[in-house]
Amino acid sequence: MAQVTVSIDGKQYRMACDEGQEDHLIDLAERFDRYVSHLKDSFGEIGDQRLTVMAGIMVMDELSELQKRVKGMESEVLTLRKTRDDALTKADKNDSVLTNALGALAQRMEDLTVTLAVNKT
DSSP: OEEEEEEETTEEEEEEEOTTOHHHHHHHHHHHHHHHHHHHHHHOSOOHHHHHHHHHHHHHHHHHHHHHHHHHHHHHHHHHHHHHHHHHHHHHHHHHHHHHHHHHHHHHHHHHHHHHHHHHO
16 A cells, blocks of 8 residues: 555645555645635635535535536437437438449349340341
8 A cells, every 4th residue: 555645724644545546646635625725715714624524515516516417428428329320220221222223223224235235136
């Protein structure tokens, strides 16, 4: 286990994390510290525990909004995939119809060529 020291509201905290995750943990702590600092700037000294709880609630609110957006995007992706699949199915049918029509036209042209050749002789 790796260990890093992070700073939240000017206080140092020693934290453990998986090897290779040190920078990620430091980044998360810095982001959380910005929430705490924002609240402290807005409300003043209202107590460490209250600041931490309020910052945690703000983070959870942001997470909730992002989860809603992800669900909306997942739904949109499913709709787009269905639309794409329907379009591909329709294109395949159109290709089949066109191929059959061209085949029939080619056959008629060959038949006409034979008929013209027979009538010329």
